[in-house]
Amino acid sequence: MKHTKVKDLLNSTKPIDDVMVKGWVRTFRNNQFIALNDGSVLHNIQCVVDFENTPAETLKRITTGAAVAIKGNLTESQGAGQKYEIQVKELEILGDSDPEKFPMQPKKHSLEFLRENAHLRVRTNVFGAIMRVRSVLSFAIHQYFQEKGFVYVNTPIITGSDAEGAGEMFQVTSLPVGNPPLNEEGKIDYKQDFFGKETNLTVSGQLEAETYAMALGQVYTFGPTFRAENSNTSRHLAEFWMVEPEVAFNDLDANMDLAEDFIQYVIKFAMDRCADDLKFLDQRLADEEKQKPQAERSELGLLDKLNFVLENNFKRVSYTEAIDILKNSKPNKNKKFNYIIEEWGADLQSEHERYLVEKHFKSPVILFDYPAKIKAFYMRLNDDNKTVRAMDILFPGIGEIVGGSQREERLDVLQQKIADLGIDEKELWWYLDTRRFGTAVHSGFGLGFERLVLFVTGMGNIRDVIPFPRTPQNAEF
Structure with a gap:
């Protein structure tokens, strides 16, 4: 007999005889009431056991965390709190759970404890809800770009280039760590390595995506990226996923239009x-x-923040105008900011955003x-020779959520910027070719x-929105 998802049973329009459901026991009360969940939905379904006719040994095995299969009739619930329940006719224990050792007891656990049991x-x-939302957002991203005619491109995870120019990359090598071969200069001889050169895990698929945009017009990449930044903040991960569209013939204004439309689409998709x-x-x-203390409480709830993004046009402001606003703001004048804005050129922090x-x-x-000094080499230099055609989208409660730019399409300018940063032009010959040919x-x-x-999701720590977070000194699971 095929089993039915809890979600579908709870959404049924009428009682149903002879259903089967499989899932995990959340609670078991009074030797009679099982709260069962199979991950398909937030809510549990109540299963009512005929305890008088159920073997005592079976009842003992119905513990929190145990996997069970239940056959019975879906009936209108006799109690408050749920529309339907299952009157159990047959119950099978698929997998026992030791109630003394199972960490996920039916009580509130700290997020720190839960990270230790990821x-x-x-x-x-909480985490069932987060991961369902994450899944839906991921699907929405692909659906948006597919509807717009973008081509999905899988860019390399192993790369010989540093897209950000920051050098915070994880090295990939097959050479013996304790005794690597050396060249005549006494340095590691990467010519003997697996790829014949020094390679790393990628920090971005952007550069490779650009090459495909210059042939396919509209492309996007959505994949894992890695950054060896020794940061233990609530906003940083060593392994994370990036969504990166690249569009030929789009200037910065069109780029801002795309980003605003895209992010409103995926949020609305998840809300629906x-x-x-x-x-x-x-x-x-x-x-x-x-x-929290009154002064530290957010003025907006989670749904308020989401609607705030959907219901308001994004205000477009130059960095220069923003600096003037911040310099003259009360928090800045009263030195309430942790980072005081004193002059043009400052790198904005989350509190400013x-x-x-x-x-x-x-x-x-x-x-x-x-x-230009605080942005990457590939961003188009403006005529003032001091700013670039970069853009960041800022959201309530989080600050920057999107970063992008019009790319520098002029070969001579790009070559000069690469030289100024000390980047070896030979490593980016293929990237520069897109500026040489069309x-x-x-x-x-x-x-x-x-x-x-x-x-x-309204979570406060980025480690709680990825299944198994990778951070400094932590690669468990």
Whole structure:
């Protein structure tokens, strides 16, 4: 007999005789009431056991975490809190769970404790909801770009180039770590390595995606990226996923249009399809906020923040205008910012970005035309020779969520910028070829997927929105 998902049973329009459901026991009360969940939905289904006619040995094995198969009739519930329940006719224990050792007890656990049990934390309501939202957002990303005619491109995970020029990359090598071969200069001889050169895990698929955009017009890559940044903040991971579209013939204005439309689409998609999960996460965030001092509480709930993004046009502001606003703001003048804005050229921090969004403009903000010195080499230099055609999208509660730019399409300018940064031009010969053969204006952006999931779920730590977080000193599971 084929089993039915809990979600489908709870959404049934009428009682059904002879159903089978399989899942994991969340709670078992009074030797009679099983709260069963199979991961398909936030809510459990109540299964009513005929304890008088069920062997005592079987009842003892119905413990939190146990996997069971239940056959019975779906009937209208006799108790409050649920529309339907299952009157159990047959019950089989598929997998026992030791109630003394199972960590996920039916009580509130700290997020720190749950991270230590990342292989089991998805059995809680919070992480079940987060991962369903994450899945839907991932699907929405692909659907958006496919509907727009983009080509999905899988860019390399192993690369010989540093797209960001920051050098914070994980090395990939097959050479013996303790005794690598050396060349005549006494340095490691990478010619004897697997790829014949020094290689790393990628920090971005952008450069490779650009080459495909210059043939296919509109492309996007959505894959894992890696950064060896020794940061233990709540916003950084060593392994994360990036969404990176690249579009030929798009200038910065068209790039901003695309990014705004895209991000509103995927958030709306998740709100439509994950209403119960988001309602639950909204209440969870509200409960968390109540524990904070009044001055530290957010003015917006989770659903309020999501609607804030959907209902407001993104305000477009130059970096220069933003600096003037920040310099003259009360928090800056009263030295309430942790990083005081004193002059043009400062690299904005999350507190500055959130001030612009939440206090000054009261809408999502797109900042553009940043100082060239604080942005990557591939961004198009403006005529003032000091700013580049960069853009960042700023959201409430999180700050920057998207970064992008119009790319530098002029060969001579790009070569000079590469030289100024001390990057070996020979390593990027293939990238420069796109400027030699049929160069054209083109743009793109990057969205850190976990940042998006963090925003949509209202979680406070990025380690809680990826199944198994990779951070400094942590590669468990």
